[in-house]
Amino acid sequence: MPSLSPLVAVVEDNPGLLADLVEFLQMRGFTARGFASAEEFLSAWPAQRFDLLLLDVGLPGIGGLEVAQRVRARESVGILMLTAFDSNDDHVLGLDAGADVFLSKRSSLEVIEAACHSVLRRLEPRHGSNDAAIAANNGTWLLHVKQWRLTAPDGTALELTHAEVGLLAALFACPGQAIERNALLKSLGKADTLSNLRNLDNTASRLRRKVQTACGIDLPVRPSYGKGYTFIGPCEVMA
Template structure:
């Protein structure tokens, strides 16, 4: 059973979320504040975290950073904050998705299913189990990236994005396709997600992130992986 940790201080919303999750055969735990959320995450080991940024004891960004110190669990942010800068800040802190309040329960459930899919191992293409470059190596079987002999830690979203690109070497993968495959069918206009995550991948993999050699942008169209 997929277990979801709901971090939200509004009791009515918590009740609605928990009931909807249970009706769809998810397990659900609830935390009314950040401290409880971090404790439950460590003890219950959820498969997905649904997190409100406006918590009574700490900013939700601190919870994201606390979780990212030890786990790659997908984090879906729920927030009344709606500016682009605030969304990018949450994504940059380590969140995997961002939904602005008010939201539809169907959309949240679709995003949650997409987050779960991103954590499921995908069978690698038979002819590309290992991709090597002059700067890093990617093992699709072990789902592991190494650079300079050291393991590079990637979030589930970063891994899914990289996996799509390296499975299409030298070919343009459109923004629309990446958004659909990584974030789900309702994310077609969220190109800022791609900018944030591509920048994170380049910082982790490229020798010169500002002049990438492997993760190439095709302005206005999409991205390519060049081995």
């Protein structure tokens, strides 16, 4: 990712806030482009690629969560979501949709700027590293927990959501062994409820689609019917 003038898409339906965010980010050295709706953004993307997406959750029409899911399924890009709501459920939904950071709209512009830099720094390590060589040499899937990144055996790096990192970390800890769904939920700090079980299954399905779309390789996570999930390939958790 370029270290100078990162390209930021700001998607916000409030005209005043949109103008403020775009102007502030440009003043701070970003190249920012504003979009008044999800539909307007999606008409420009993916032909126009962005380093970072600053996304309002409560958009009219296509919502911010759906936009995050669409973008995350296609490419590795930083996603920072803004919301007028502060409930924990909203934060969980945002993170599961693919957001790197979830902030209140009451956050100062300086805090938003700091979060943008933090996300961009998190994405940078995949460039210039030897992950591709390591993975390609031994066919190993590499999980970088702190950087929320998965490197496939062909060297493709994928940015992960919080839920995806947690799921893979639990499976990588016991490769070849079936991990029960309630144990996976416990490792994620979530209660064993029907809703959370459904979200877990959705996370696993979305992750497999993401990997297949990004590099054409099947992620070796297999459902163990009546039990949970098993990671059946070579894998390693990186520091």
